[in-house]
Amino acid sequence: MSLAPYIHAMGRGPGRARSLTRDEARDAMGQILRGEAAPEAVGALLMLMRYRGESAAEIAGFAEAIRETVPGWTGPTPALDWPSYAAGRSRGLPWFLLSARLVAMAGEPVLLHGWNSHQSPVASVRDALAGAGIAVAREMQDAAALLERDKIAYLPLENFAPRALDLLRLREVLGLRSAINTVLRVLNPGGARASVQGVFHPPYRELQADACALLGLEAMTVIKGGGGEFERHPGKDIALFGLRSGQAWTAQAPERLDVTRRLADETPDPADLGRLWSGEIDDPFATEIVLGTAELALDTAGIAQPRARAADLWARRHSARAA
Numbered sequence: 001m002s003l004a005p006y007i008h009a010m011g012r013g014p015g016r017a018r019s020l021t022r023d024e025a026r027d028a029m030g031q032i033l034r035g036e037a038a039p040e041a042v043g044a045l046l047m048l049m050r051y052r053g054e055s056a057a058e059i060a061g062f063a064e065a066i067r068e069t070v071p072g073w074t075g076p077t078p079a080l081d082w083p084s085y086a087a088g089r090s091r092g093l094p095w096f097l098l099s100a101r102l103v104a105m106a107g108e109p110v111l112l113h114g115w116n117s118h119q120s121p122v123a124s125v126r127d128a129l130a131g132a133g134i135a136v137a138r139e140m141q142d143a144a145a146l147l148e149r150d151k152i153a154y155l156p157l158e159n160f161a162p163r164a165l166d167l168l169r170l171r172e173v174l175g176l177r178s179a180i181n182t183v184l185r186v187l188n189p190g191g192a193r194a195s196v197q198g199v200f201h202p203p204y205r206e207l208q209a210d211a212c213a214l215l216g217l218e219a220m221t222v223i224k225g226g227g228g229e230f231e232r233h234p235g236k237d238i239a240l241f242g243l244r245s246g247q248a249w250t251a252q253a254p255e256r257l258d259v260t261r262r263l264a265d266e267t268p269d270p271a272d273l274g275r276l277w278s279g280e281i282d283d284p285f286a287t288e289i290v291l292g293t294a295e296l297a298l299d300t301a302g303i304a305q306p307r308a309r310a311a312d313l314w315a316r317r318h319s320a321r322a323a
Contacts, residue, residue, distance in 0.1 A: 076147050197223075
């Protein structure tokens with residue numbers, strides 16, 4: 001078997017081309033991950049899919065194939081899967097990391113995972129993890145142990161799915177994003193029952209929600225967030241898409257502040273996350289980013305009165321321990 005039949009199916013021309021089925025996509029990705037496909041064929045497949053548009057079945061099939069190569073999860077099942085794969089070229093500090101920490105304080109284990117290749121080193125997610133008080137896992141078992149201890153962990157993509165990272169980095173060769181960017185957002189390596197996801201391009205909201213439904217996720221919220229991350233801008237109405245009880249769901253989150261400020265700062269300092277958490281600095285805009293994002297995440301995890309819960313957790317963050 002080769003990728004040729006799948007490339008042929010997608011590239012036959014107007015009126016004759018078609019998307020791959022879920023089984024076909026799973027088989028194609030399996031060949032790629034096993035090193036059975038020529039590099040030229042891999043590029044052709046991904047770029048045809050980019051040109052035609054990805055389908056939910058293709059994304060689900062790709063995700064299932066990658067999951068088969070990921071080490072099994074042993075330990076407490078995360079309550080919330082939080083992927084972080086945005087390029088980050090149009091955002092400032094990743095305040096959403098503090099939102100994830102609030103969810104963990106509520107007793108809902110959070111598994112963050114990601115790769116942020118194009119992000120400025122000054123404001124990268126990974127540089128900000130220490131200030132946010134989030135430990136980095138060396139591999140899957142370490143992530144499970146950190147969830148047991150801290151209720152939160154960050155798992156780098158290269159530490160659990162290095163071949164998927166190779167495919168993601170084809171962007172540097174091809175010059176365009178590929179379906180892999182979407183697949184990693186729905187991968188859910190820890191098997192969480194709920195997920196929060198960000199997108200930069202709005203059409204991907206429905207695509208990711210539909211793929212998650214095929215993959216059996218019960219609850220999921222996806223937004224057009226800061227720089228493509230799951231991060232709510234407090235000065236904007238936010239359209240919410242996703243799943244509740246496995247069914248398609250939409251809602252609207254109203255603006256919280258009457259501001260026109262951008263998320264990006266001129267001179268972002270990752271240490272500011274720790275300073276905001278400790279109370280050393282007072283930034284109402286950043287605080288509302290944290291609270292608003294935590295509210296959406298808590299709601300996705302099934303927590304009642306999520307806004308009040310986020311505010312309460314924030315008020316006692318210095319003394320409370322994760323449940």
